Amino acid sequence: MGIGFSAQTFQLLEGIRDNNNREWFHANKAEIKEHCQDPFAFLLVCATQELSDHSVRLSGGKQTMFRLNRDVRFAKNKDPYNYHVSGTLTRSGLKNEQGGLVYLRLDPSGGRLGAGYFGLTAKRMGPIRDRILEDPDRFKTLVEDLAKHDLEFGTESSLTNMPRGFTDKADHELAWALRMKNFMVTRPMKRNDWKGDGVVETVVDFVKATTAVLEFGLVSVDKPKV
Structure with a gap:
């Protein structure tokens, strides 16, 4: 059995984007599924086995996929549906994983893969920052190994200034890492990649x-300081 992504997959995702209403969605619901x-659920299962x-x-x-239906109660964008299919691979096998995870997103342009820790509070990001300072050589090796695969940490949403508790590290060689709000690596996906x-x-x-x-975040994030 093949994964099953095809040109029709992207046509349907484009359809949700361009016809984001209940009538169109329900008329095409069976094909979207x-x-x-x-095939997205099957991909997650196959990756799990591998x-x-x-x-x-x-x-x-x-069970680790996100719904297409959007909660628009407090959103400025009132479109009722996401036009991307997404899900995760987690250590718990559940999508409400609080620790590190791998994220997959399939959308009209292709999508992306992501790995790490996203949406951390300052309290939960603190231990990662501590570990970067405590073991800088390991962190630098991690960055170098990622570069061998043309990967790097995302710094687009980094803090402009040093985070509280780390202001004295503004001149540290890894200050850029201490300013990160997320501990994530992403890889863009083209349509043909799927x-x-x-x-x-x-x-x-x-x-x-x-x-x-x-692994770098296993101790620091999943077992935060009290």
């Missing part, structure tokens, strides 16, 4: 290349 959601003996056990499937069974290998290779990111 067949060509977008079901990673079954990996050092950081990650798993996912239908087509064929090779997408499983692409996801698995990405997980293996970013495992050190997850």
